[in-house]
Amino acid sequence: MQAQDYLGTLWAIGLRLPGATERDVERAIADRTIVRTWPLRSTLHVIAATNVHWLLELTAPRILATASLRFERYGLNTAVLAHAEENRQPLLCLKSGRHEIACWIEMLPWLS
DSSP, rough: OOOOOHHHHHHHHHHTTTTTTTHHHHHHHHSSSSEEEETTEEEEEEEEEHHHHHHHHHHHHHHHHHHHHHHHTTTTTHHHHHHHHHHHHHHHHOOOOHHHHHHHHTTTTOOO
């Protein structure tokens, strides 16, 4: 089931489980009985944990092919991604809005 909106997701799951409370649904998500992931396209879904592996196995080739095309289009490669991973913490610690973060990213020498 689609799960982009978390509160809507809780509601949708609760409707399908008579007698379930919000706490029950959140507990199932917290203990990973229900998993929020991207098995199709780039849309968040919730699925039973027991189905995650086979669904991702089934859909991974197409998802990876699409991601590969996007990486090419935007000039992303393993070196850029490794550098981003090494330097993500300072960016995450910024107490700035989108505009300030976008300006900061534009100044990064490894992206030019």
